[in-house]
Each structure stands twice: as structure tokens, then as C-alpha cells.
Amino acid sequence: xxxxxxxxxxxxxxxxxLAVSLNLIIGYAGQVSLGHAAFYGxxxxxxxxxxxxxxxxxxxxxxxxGLVAGVCGLGLGLPTLRLKEDYxxxxxxxxxxxxxxxxxxLGITGGPDGLVGIPAPVILGLSFRPQPRFLALTALLTLxxxxxxxxxxxxxxxxxxxAIRDHEVTAQVLGINTPAYKVAVFxxxxxxxxxxxxxxxxxxxxINPESFGLHTSILVLSMxxxxxxxxxxxxxxxxxxxxxxPELFRQFKDYQDLAYGALLVTLLIFRPQGLLGGGxxxxxxxxxxx
Amino acid sequence: xxxxxACLPARETDTQPxxxxxxxxxxxxxxxxxxxxxxxxxxxxxxxIYGILGLINFAQGELYMCGAFVAVLLLATGQVGxxxxxxxxxxAAALLGVALERVAFRPLRGSxxxxxxxxxxxxxxxxxxLALLLFGxxxxxxxxxxxxxxxxxxxxPVSSLQGLILLTALGFMALLLVFVRYTRYGKAIIACALxxxxxxxxxxxxxxxxxxxxxxxxxxxxxxGILMAMYYNATYPRMGLLPGLKAFSAxxxxxxxxxxxxxxxxxxxxxxxxxxxAYLSSGYKDAVAFVILILVLLLRPQGILRGKGH
Amino acid sequence: MxxxxxxxxxxxRLVVLKGVSLHVRAGEVVTLIGGxxxxxxxxxxxxxxxxxxxxxxxxxxxxxxTRLPAERIVSLGLALVPEGRRVFSSxxxxxxxxxxxxxxxxRQQVRRDLEELMGRFPIxxxxxxxxxxxLSGGEQQILAIARALMSRPRLLMLDEPSMGLAPKMLAQxxxxxxxxxxxxxTLLLVEQNARAALKLADRGYVLxxxxxILQGTAAELQEDPxxxxxxxxxxxxxxxx
Ligand SMILES: Nc1ncnc2c1ncn2[C@@H]1O[C@H](COP(=O)(O)OP(=O)(O)OP(=O)(O)O)[C@@H](O)[C@H]1O
Ligand SMILES: [Mg+2]
Numbered sequence: 001x002x003x004x005x006x007x008x009x010x011x012x013x014x015x016x017x018l019a020v021s022l023n024l025i026i027g028y029a030g031q032v033s034l035g036h037a038a039f040y041g042x043x044x045x046x047x048x049x050x051x052x053x054x055x056x057x058x059x060x061x062x063x064x065x066g067l068v069a070g071v072c073g074l075g076l077g078l079p080t081l082r083l084k085e086d087y088x089x090x091x092x093x094x095x096x097x098x099x100x101x102x103x104x105x106l107g108i109t110g111g112p113d114g115l116v117g118i119p120a121p122v123i124l125g126l127s128f129r130p131q132p133r134f135l136a137l138t139a140l141l142t143l144x145x146x147x148x149x150x151x152x153x154x155x156x157x158x159x160x161x162x163a164i165r166d167h168e169v170t171a172q173v174l175g176i177n178t179p180a181y182k183v184a185v186f187x188x189x190x191x192x193x194x195x196x197x198x199x200x201x202x203x204x205x206x207i208n209p210e211s212f213g214l215h216t217s218i219l220v221l222s223m224x225x226x227x228x229x230x231x232x233x234x235x236x237x238x239x240x241x242x243x244x245x246p247e248l249f250r251q252f253k254d255y256q257d258l259a260y261g262a263l264l265v266t267l268l269i270f271r272p273q274g275l276l277g278g279g280x281x282x283x284x285x286x287x288x289x290x
Numbered sequence: 291x292x293x294x295x296a297c298l299p300a301r302e303t304d305t306q307p308x309x310x311x312x313x314x315x316x317x318x319x320x321x322x323x324x325x326x327x328x329x330x331x332x333x334x335x336x337x338x339i340y341g342i343l344g345l346i347n348f349a350q351g352e353l354y355m356c357g358a359f360v361a362v363l364l365l366a367t368g369q370v371g372x373x374x375x376x377x378x379x380x381x382a383a384a385l386l387g388v389a390l391e392r393v394a395f396r397p398l399r400g401s402x403x404x405x406x407x408x409x410x411x412x413x414x415x416x417x418x419x420l421a422l423l424l425f426g427x428x429x430x431x432x433x434x435x436x437x438x439x440x441x442x443x444x445x446x447p448v449s450s451l452q453g454l455i456l457l458t459a460l461g462f463m464a465l466l467l468v469f470v471r472y473t474r475y476g477k478a479i480i481a482c483a484l485x486x487x488x489x490x491x492x493x494x495x496x497x498x499x500x501x502x503x504x505x506x507x508x509x510x511x512x513x514x515g516i517l518m519a520m521y522y523n524a525t526y527p528r529m530g531l532l533p534g535l536k537a538f539s540a541x542x543x544x545x546x547x548x549x550x551x552x553x554x555x556x557x558x559x560x561x562x563x564x565x566x567x568a569y570l571s572s573g574y575k576d577a578v579a580f581v582i583l584i585l586v587l588l589l590r591p592q593g594i595l596r597g598k599g600h
Numbered sequence: 601m602x603x604x605x606x607x608x609x610x611x612x613r614l615v616v617l618k619g620v621s622l623h624v625r626a627g628e629v630v631t632l633i634g635g636x637x638x639x640x641x642x643x644x645x646x647x648x649x650x651x652x653x654x655x656x657x658x659x660x661x662x663x664x665x666t667r668l669p670a671e672r673i674v675s676l677g678l679a680l681v682p683e684g685r686r687v688f689s690s691x692x693x694x695x696x697x698x699x700x701x702x703x704x705x706x707r708q709q710v711r712r713d714l715e716e717l718m719g720r721f722p723i724x725x726x727x728x729x730x731x732x733x734x735l736s737g738g739e740q741q742i743l744a745i746a747r748a749l750m751s752r753p754r755l756l757m758l759d760e761p762s763m764g765l766a767p768k769m770l771a772q773x774x775x776x777x778x779x780x781x782x783x784x785x786t787l788l789l790v791e792q793n794a795r796a797a798l799k800l801a802d803r804g805y806v807l808x809x810x811x812x813i814l815q816g817t818a819a820e821l822q823e824d825p826x827x828x829x830x831x832x833x834x835x836x837x838x839x840x841x
Contacts, residue, residue: 032404034411079588086346086403090538091587094580097535105573214531218411225408257419264412268405269397477695478702481688487650488686490670491679493703493751 006131008244010203013138014196015239017145019223020232021192024149027230029185031081032089035096036220039069039190041212042099043197045109048118048207058121058128058202065198066191073190074183081182096217103209114208121202134203141199145192149232152188222260225267228274237276316446318568319561324452324521326560327459328354331514332537333544333552334466335387335507341483341547342503345403348410349390350511351534352417357383357512358519358529359425365433372434380512386417387508388501396497414534421527429524436520455517462513463553469506470549479503483547532576536563539583545593555594601626601786602647602678602755607656609646616642618810619656624755629777629787631797631818633831634807640790641683643807644757648673648680661754675703677754681761683790685744689733693724696732696743700750710750717746721776738769745776756780757788762796774800794831798822806831 022036043065050056050064080091103109110116120129121137128134201207223242227234246256267274332350339347361379364370370378394413398406438451470476481489482499490496518533519525540559544551559579567575586593606619616639624630634640645651647658649670658665660678679700688696697717701710718725721742727735732743741761748756761777762770774796780787781800791797798804798818806814806827814824821827 026404030402032408080584083587083591084403086407087542087587087591089404089407090346090535090542091584093535094539094583098577098580101574101577105571218415221408221411254423255419257415258423261412261414261416261419265394265409265416268409268412269394272401272405474698474702477691477699480691481699484688484690485686487670488682488688489699490650491648491674491682492699492747493671493674494699495671 003131006135008247010131010135010138012240012243013135013142014200014203015220015223015243016142016236017196017199018193018220019227019235019239020145020149021189021196022220023224023227023229023232023235024152024185024192025189026224028153029081029182031085031182031186032092032221033186033189034089034093034214034217034221035099036092036189036193037212037214037216038092038096038099039073039193040197040200040216040220041103041209042072043069043194044201044207044212045103045115045197046194047198048115048201049108051119051202052115052117058119058123061202062121062195062198065194067194069194069197070187070191074187077183077186077190081186082179093214093217096214100209100213103212110208112208114206114210115201116206118201118205118207120205128202138199138203141195145195146232146236152185153232219260222264224274225264226274228276229272231274231276234274234276238274313446314568315565318564320448320452320456322561322564323557324455324560325518325564326540326557327456327463328514328518328521328533328556329537329540329559330553330556331459331462331510331517332533333540333556334463334549335511336538336541337544337547337549337552338479338503338507340541342479342500343395345395345406346410346538347387347390347395347504347507348407348534349394349414349417350507350537351530351532352414352421353383353387353390353508353511353530354515354518354533355421355525355527355530356386356417356515357509358515358525359421360512361516362430362433362519362525366430368433376513376516379516380509383512383515384505384509387504387511390508391501391504396500418527418531425527427527429526432520432523432525451521455521459514459517462510466506466510467549475499475502536576536579539579539586542583542591543586543594548593551593558594601628601661602788603657603659604643604647605657605659607643607646607658608654609642609651610654611642611651615654616810617646620807620810620812621656622805622812622815624786624788626754626786627784628803629781629789629801631789631791631794631801631804632807633791633794633797633804633821633827635792635830637809638807639810640807641759644680644682644759644788644790647757648678674751674753677752679748679751679753679756681741681744681748681756681758683759683763685737685740687732687735687740687743687747690731692729693732693735693743694728696747697724697750700747701752703751713750713752717749721746736769738765738772741765741769741773742776745773753785755786755788757790759790760792761789762791762793770796792831794821794827798832 018036018040022033025031025033046068047061047065050061051058056064076092076095080088083091104112120127121134122128128137200211219242223238224235225238226241227236227238246253249256332354335350335353336347339345357379360382361375364375364378365372390413394409395406398409436451438449440447440449441453470480478489478494479499479502481492481494482496486496514533515530518529536559537556540555541552542555543559544553544555559582562582563575563578566578602624604620604622606621607617608615608619610616620643622632632640632643642651646653647665649665649668649672653666660676663676665673688699691699697714701713704710718728723739724743724746727739732740735743745758745761758777761773765773777787777789777800789797789801798821801818803817804815804821805812806821814821814826816824822832
């Protein structure tokens with residue numbers, strides 16, 4: 001029983017990283033990614049391959065996972081972030097499908113069977129195979145990511161306030177959605193998803209493309225919407241609820257997706273700011289005329 | 291829920307690539323046009339809805355699935371003829387589309403364009419899992435074994451099933467073009483897409499035209515679903531996912547809001563995909579559409595036909 | 601025929617009309633003049649239901665228009681030629697005209713009206729199958745007026761029909777308006793080009809920052825020093841004489 005709770009706690013941590021990173025894109029860059037799981041998957045595979053083939057130490061795998069996912073995010077974001085929001089959504093979705101298909105077809109990724117036998121993290125000789133230790137590691141990383149995101153958001157608010165003060169540039173700067181800012185946020189979010197992927201791979205020890213498809217992208221998106229677009233605490237709550245609730249209602253597993261779908265539509269209509277949203281940012285973003 | 295891209299083998303693509311030269315090429319071309327005609331029908335729905343509302347109806351693929359299921363279930367009863375089941379499937383998809391607009395889009399008018407997109411994703415997940423609960427995950431064969439044979443057209447072998455599908459699809463496209471170009475309501479839809487306020491001054495009820503657009507667009511998606519259920523001999527809850535997404539690429543390819551563009555885009559995409567699978571790698575078949583999508587958006591966002599609305 | 605009683609309207613928090621009252625009697629030509637941003641277009645949109653009326657009331661031929669949605673107005677016999685013409689650019693000229701009669705059920709009569717209008721404005725027949733967006737500005741203005749006439753309005757409202765027109769085209773448009781006046785159509789004409797408008801009109805109102813500051817017969821307004829200074833300023837040549 002304890003093992004199961006620890007397992008859930010670890011998954012919650014990984015999901016928080018995913019949700020927070022996606023929320024940075026949605027809530028703070030005003031764009032949506034429907035392919036976030038692709039970066040998660042890229043991180044997981046990079047990390048696993050390095051560990052399996054080069055016996056690289058965990059921290060290196062982790063860093064490489066974040067780096068490669070970030071570079072992929074930069075590569076996708078640079079040319080596409082100037083597109084209209086809804087087009088971008090579809091492009092990222094297409095990117096997700098392409099990554100999924102590549103993972104399924106490449107030899108090195110093991111095709112549909114994926115990779116097995118991924119070693120547990122070892123840092124300075126200390127193995128993180130025992131669950132409590134892995135949880136501690138996950139918690140640490142999750143807190144770091146949250147702190148980073150909070151700092152970013154604060155600087156966003158700071159900039160917005162400054163923009164209001166300097167009158168002339170208000171129009172441009174108010175929605176700090178300058179292309180460079182968007183690309184930076186998108187890249188960072190991709191890198192964070194990559195880190196989450198690395199954690200996941202070394203925790204679960206076997207991965208296949210199924211965990212990184214559209215299904216997962218939409219699950220993470222649901223966490224963000226449930227918690228509130230633009231609210232960091234919201235993402236934490238959303239990740240927690242959508243990880244734990246499905247476990248509590250296991251006997252209704254067949255109805256889970258049905259409930260997700262209904263939940264998304266109902267939330268967006270009746271409470272688009274999510275459970276904890278209501279921050280000025282998210283509302284301003286939602287109210288913008290269509 | 292949404293998941294793995296499933297590459298179903300088409301019935302007649304079992305020839306080895308690259309061996310047979312020209313006939314093989316023509317065969318792939320025809321295969322591509324056949325699936326492409328389904329993409330085109332769905333893309334028409336995307337393009338019309340985007341034209342009038344400025345929104346992507348992400349659940350378009352589920353209307354395709356709905357049409358197929360209704361037709362297949364009716365046919366399976368043995369009480370309904372092929373034409374009757376076909377029309378009933380289209381009608382069901384059309385009504386579902388109208389209901390979808392009411393529930394998932396209309397309450398969100400005026401919000402940021404991402405919000406209705408996300409709501410449509412929710413609706414899409416809901417409908418897919420509903421179908422999964424109702425009908426189970428497995429493929430259903432098409433209940434009527436259509437007698438089809440290979441006929442020679444200009445010395446080239448063409449399956450009569452493919453011919454039938456292509457002709458039906460092209461027929462619907464022609465009907466749609468006639469509808470928007472020559473009927474009062476068609477013109478009213480275009481007027482709403484061009485200038486909502488002025489359309490209202492003409493006494494056009496925009497809400498009704500939006501509903502009509504959903505009705506027509508969804509009926510076409512339903513028709514596409516039925517045609518593909520015949521072609522692949524398979525109907526299943528997730529069947530709409532990939533064709534829906536690919537048709538969106540087709541709509542972009544043709545220039546969003548451009549009705550002839552959607553048709554050309556759909557057919558081109560089908561052909562590109564079929565040739566790509568035959569001559570490059572069949573494993574990457576489903577990626578072709580998305581690579582094209584990304585390239586088009588980057589290089590020529592207005593689409594391949596000069597996009598100036600309808 | 602048309603009565604506005606202390607109408608207030610605006611956009612979001614912005615109040616543009618701050619209590620406007622005016623009336624138009626059957627058979628009259630009334631002009632509303634005012635500078636940029638005075639709220640002229642907003643007033644016409646408020647009458648048509650495109651901008652909600654916050655306070656006050658709009659009545660037309662005994663019906664209360666205040667809460668009526670825009671698409672219902674035209675069937676009561678009220679048509680607007682919007683500012684900037686707003687023809688449906690990718691639809692053909694003929695389709696534009698047909699849409700003007702969208703609410704009418706008398707198909708036969710619509711067909712006859714279409715013929716008659718095309719006879720009256722030969723340019724429209726000549727370009728019938730051409731996309732409306734390819735017409736020149738003046739031709740588009742004629743199309744916009746003809747499109748409004750297709751609804752068989754009892755009151756025709758025009759928002760700056762002279763805007764951006766060359767003198768020759770402007771004269772042609774005003775000839776059309778004069779002819780409509782002769783045939784007894786009631787007109788509410790919004791203009792910045794006060795000279796042309798006052799010449800045609802029976803009565804006029806002057807709107808400034810959302811309030812009517814002056815009203816009277818066309819002759820009175822033409823004589824008014826304030827109007828002469830602000831709207832008939834020196835050096836402004838009467839262009840269509
Ligand atoms: N859609 C809108 N949203 C917000 N404000 C608007 C809108 N349309 C007009 N306004 C504002 O309302 C005021 C009145 O505009 P309106 O168009 O009625 O003026 P007008 O008298 O027609 O001017 P013009 O002669 O330039 O056409 C202006 O200050 C304008 O900025
Ligand atoms: Mg105006």
C-alpha cells in the first residue's frame with residue numbers, strides 16, 4: 001500500500017513538471033501546444049538511450065534530455081510561433097504525431113516495443129532505486145521547476161507593470177508576447193518536459209511510444225485547464241487531481257475518457273479560468289476578443 | 291481516447307513498391323485519389339466552418355466516425371438498403387454537428403480562439419470514448435459485401451469500388467459547390483463569412499447560417515466516413531482521428547476558407563501520402579500529411595491556391 | 601416615421617451617444633452632419649440593432665426597435681447603406697443584389713426589382729457576374745445603394761455615401777439620391793460633406809461629440825454661421841455643381 005502511494009506521489013511530481021511547463025506556454029505566452037508529450041518522449045528516449053548504450057551517468061542523461069528536448073522546442077518554435085494561435089496548436093499536434101511515428105519506426109528506439117532495462121538513477125554512488133529516494137529526487141526537481149516558473153512569472157508581471165509606466169510602448173509590451181519571448185518560453189517549456197521524460201524513463205525502467213502520444217498531450221492539457229490556465233498553483237492541483245482521481249475511480253476506468261471530455265467542455269464554458277485561475281493574466285488572455 | 295496512429299492497409303495496395311513501374315504508379319495515384327477524396331470531403335467542413343466562425347472544429351473526425359457507425363449499424367440490421375443507410379449516416383453526422391455547435395461552440399463565442407478549440411478537443415474525446423463504450427474497440431466490417439471487380443480504364447486496371455467511391459465523393463463536392471455558388475442560403479453563408487454585420491443588415495440570421503454550415507459540413511464528413519468504412523472494410527471508434535487531422539492539413543494546404551482549395555488540397559494530400567508510402571517508406575505514411583502541413587504553414591500560409599476567401 | 605428618444609449607446613465602457621433625440625417623417629429627407637468621431641455611424645448602427653441601445657428608445661413606424669436584433673430590422677422596411685459601402689467583395693454583383701432581398705418571400709417581384717435596378721444602373725448589369733470587390737469605389741457605392749433598395753425600404757439610411765468619391769462619381773451618387781427623393785423615398789443621410797447633403801435635404805441635425813447641438817430646416821442650417829464655419833468652410837468648392 002505504501003509502495004502504491006509512493007508510486008502515485010512520484011507520478012504526481014512528474015505530471016506537475018509537465019503541467020507547469022505547458023502552462024508556461026499557454027498562460028504566459030498565449031499559445032497552446034498539443035504536442036507537449038513529444039518533448040516528454042524525446043527526453044525519455046534520449047535519457048534512456050544514453051544510459052543503455054553509453055552507460056552515461058544519470059545527471060548527464062537528465063541534462064541531455066532537457067537539452068535535446070529544448071533544442072527540439074527551439075527548432076519547432078522558432079519558425080512556427082508567429083502563426084496564429086489555433087494554427088500553432090495544430091502544428092504542434094502534427095509535430096507530436098510525427099515524433100510518435102518516428103519513435104515507432106526507428107530501429108534504435110525499439111519500435112512499438114520500446115526500450116527496456118533502463119537503469120535507476122545513481123548520483124555520487126547513491127542509487128535512487130528505492131522508491132522513497134526516488135520520490136525525494138522527484139520532489140526536489142519538481143520544487144526547482146516550480147521555483148523557476150514562479151520567478152519567470154514574477155518577471156513577467158514585473159515587465160507588464162513597467163510597461164504600463166512607460167506609456168509609449170505600452171501597446172507593444174503589455175502583452176509581452178513578443179516573438180522572442182514566446183520562443184524563449186516555448187524552448188524552456190520543452191526542456192522542462194524533457195526533464196520530466198528522463199525522470200519517468202529511469203523510474204519506470206521501460207518505455208514505449210504509447211506513453212508519449214496525443215493521449216498524454218491532452219491529459220497534460222486537461223490538467224492545465226482544470227487547474228486554471230495561467231495559474232501555477234492551478235497546474236499543481238490539476239496534475240494532482242488528474243493523477244489521483246483516475247486511481248480512486250479505477251472501477252470506472254472505461255468512463256474515464258468520457259469524463260475528461262465532458263469535463264473539458266463544461267469547464268471551458270462555465271469556468272474557463274479553471275479551479276484556481278482568476279489571476280488577472282489568465283483572465284485577460286481569455287477575454288481577448290476572438 | 292485518442293491514441294496510436296493506426297495505419298490500416300488499404301484493400302488494394304498490396305503490390306510491392308517500385309516493381310511494376312508505370313501501372314504501379316497509376317495504381318498508387320488512384321489509391322491516393324480515393325483516400326484523398328475523403329480528406330477533401332472532411333476538409334470542406336473545416337474550411338466552411340473556419341470561414342464563417344474563424345474556428346477549427348477539432349471534432350470533425352468524430353462526425354466522420356458517426357456517419358460510418360450509423361450507416362454500418364443500419365445496414366447490419368438488414369432492413370435498410372445501402373442508399374438509405376448512406377443518407378441516414380449523413381443525416382446523423384449532420385445533426386450531431388449541429389448539436390456540437392450548440393453545446394461546444396456557441397456558448398464560447400467571443401472568447402479567445404483557443405478556448406473553442408480546446409472545447410472541441412474535449413468534445414472529440416467525449417464522442418470517441420462514447421463510441422468506444424457503445425460499440426467496443428474492435429473493427430466492424432462493412433455489412434454489405436459490395437461486388438467489385440477490376441475494370442480496365444484506358445488500359446489501366448481500376449477497381450470498381452474505388453471508382454464508385456471517387457465518383458460519389460466528387461458528386462458531393464459538385465453539389466456543395468452548386469449549393470454555395472448558386473443558392474440563396476449558400477450565398478448567405480458566404481456573406482456571413484465575409485462580413486457578419488452587413489449580412490445581418492440584409493436580414494440574414496447569422497446563428498442560423500452557422501448552424502446550416504455545421505449541418506452541411508458535418509453531412510459531408512459523415513459521407514466521407516461511410517465511404518472509407520466501405521473502402522477499408524472497417525469501422526471503429528478511433529477511425530476519425532487521423533483522417534480528421536489530415537483533412538485539416540488538406541484545408542490548410544488549399545488555403546483555409548477556400549472551398550475549391552479544400553478539394554484540391556484533399557486530393558493532393560491523398561496522392562502525396564499514397565506515393566510517399568509506396569516509394570519512400572510505408573511506416574512514415576501517416577507523417578506525410580503533417581510534414582506537408584508544417585511546410586505549408588511555414589512557406590505559404592495562405593495555401594497553394596491564391597487564397598481570397600471563397 | 602423614425603423617432604429616437606434620448607438614445608444612449610456606445611462600445612464597452614465608452615459612451616458615444618449621450619442622449620440623442622431626433623425624428624424623420626415619412627417622405628422627408630433628413631441629414632445628420634457632424635465631424636469625425638461625432639457618433640454618426642454609431643447612431644445609425646444603434647437604430648439598426650448592430651450597437652445596443654443602453655438608454656432611451658428607437659421607434660419606427662409604430663414599432664419599438666430598441667431591443668430588436670439587427671436581422672429583423674430590414675423586414676420592417678428599414679435599410680442601411682453602411683459606411684465604406686461594405687459590399688460582399690468576393691460575391692458577384694448580382695449575388696450582392698440578391699442578398700439585399702434576402703428576407704423577401706415574393707420571388708417574382710424580387711426578380712422584377714432586380715431587372716429594374718439593373719436598368720436604372722446599367723453599370724451593375726454590365727458587371728453583374730463580376731466579383732463586387734473588383735468594382736471601383738463609386739461603382740461599389742452604387743451597388744451598396746442598389747443592394748439596400750432591393751429590400752424595398754420605406755426608410756433608407758446612408759452613411760457617408762460621398763466618402764472618397766471623385767467629383768463626377770459624387771454627383772452621380774447624389775443624382776441617385778435626388779431621384780429617390782422625387783420618388784418619395786424617405787432618407788436619413790449622414791454626411792460630413794454638409795454642402796451636398798444640405799442641398800438635398802429638407803431638414804438637418806448637427807451632431808457633435810454624441811449630442812445634437814443644432815437642428816432646423818436645411819435652409820436655416822445653411823445660413824447658420826456655426827455650420828458655415830465648421831462644415832461649409834471657406835475654400836471648400838461645391839464639387840457637383
Ligand atoms: N467598434 C468600435 N469599438 C469601440 N469604439 C468605437 C467603435 N466604433 C467607433 N468607436 C468610437 O466611437 C466614436 C464615434 O464613432 P463613429 O464611427 O460613430 O463616428 P462617426 O461620427 O461616424 O465618424 P466618421 O465621420 O469618422 O465616420 C469614436 O470615438 C470611435 O473611436
Ligand atoms: Mg462614421
